[in-house]
Amino acid sequence: MTRRHPTLAIQIRDRLHALIVEQGLRPGDRLPSENELMTLFDVGRTSIREAFKLLEQEGLIQARHGDGRYLTSQPSLDRPLTRLEGVTEMLASRGFTADNTVLDVVATEPDRHQRELLQLPPGEAIVRLERLRRHRDDALLYSIDLFPRSLIGRPMDEVDWTGSLFQLLTEYGHTIAYAVAQVRAVTLSHAQAERIGSHEDGGAWLLLLQTHHDSAGRPLLYSQDYHRGTDFSFHLVRRRD
Template structure:
């Protein structure tokens, strides 16, 4: 097991102090992300053993419940396998496989998988919303939307093609002054409208001939379209996104559980 230096997830608490509601869950998600990064950055292979619960408790200064919840999340996402009496081990995974239950922006998702991504803005413009877009976003007559079209490439190959539509009123500054090449989730959060939930539909598609030519991809390339309606923390719909993921590089997991 490679030795590494990590930053504690939280300051050490006195034994008499109990976490605030929701704090343990937040620490578990942070630890999950830290373990995922460790696996990717240290070159661990499928079958390699992960640190024990006691090692992680000492290293990150968190409780056993937090460690077990972090492992549970990784196991649920198919990243880690538990073997009774032996510990937890890295599982084999496709190049990029994401659980649909995890809500994250495309930029963050690709970065977490080690993709060296170039994010190109193909177009950004003010536009009249279509009737379906107006209804989905709950816009009154007269409201315009920002229509953002972007392409993510890795080693000069297109991996994700995105179209995002959202209310112009969310951003105060001129759209020409906004850097659209980074995380859209971050921009929304900085504007005071953090995205907290989404309803997603996944379908297998082919792009039209014109779009394929524009992206420099063969017209028979298979794409996984993730169409989402995003809500802010108040449950208000604020973003419609269509993310086309190249089918040869992506798959998405759905955790299914049989009810008694």
């Protein structure tokens, strides 16, 4: 099966998303001109205009006749739900340079539900990793990851927990092949909002619950990722048989 690659216009649109984030543009700010972007991206005017049209269709920018194009809302991280990627890779792919703060990491005894999810034998401990991603001091993504302690064969205080968890597991010979996922729209409790320093305890968040497996079907990781609803969306393609 031939893999379809994004068109040039879509690639330029994604680079514009990243540029908006990198430059810290806010609604009402003017975007670089077509000529500036042609030089920056080394592409033709037609590709730039097609990318602008995609952003206009998303409601992200607005063209003002004779005065360029202006940002109307902040870009969101829109990802295909069928694509399996770690949080670190997802943010980097859209130009977000998020600060990754470890709120807590501990080896602990799993409860019955956690033991069943990860198919753990009696006496097997788990690592509970709690992290927060911020962008420009705003809470962007709050995550709790659970995995068998035996997967990481070194003292926990010697591990850098701020990087990609997928990559860390791969380094120890445990490659994630697929995940079973569930998405819920939730609001943070007051305690959760205080935990991450957010003032949006009543705001909408997307909770992505995933059990990640290796190619043999063994569950390696259970994750709970809270994505801020104003910055994330997920899409999928539905077909009729």
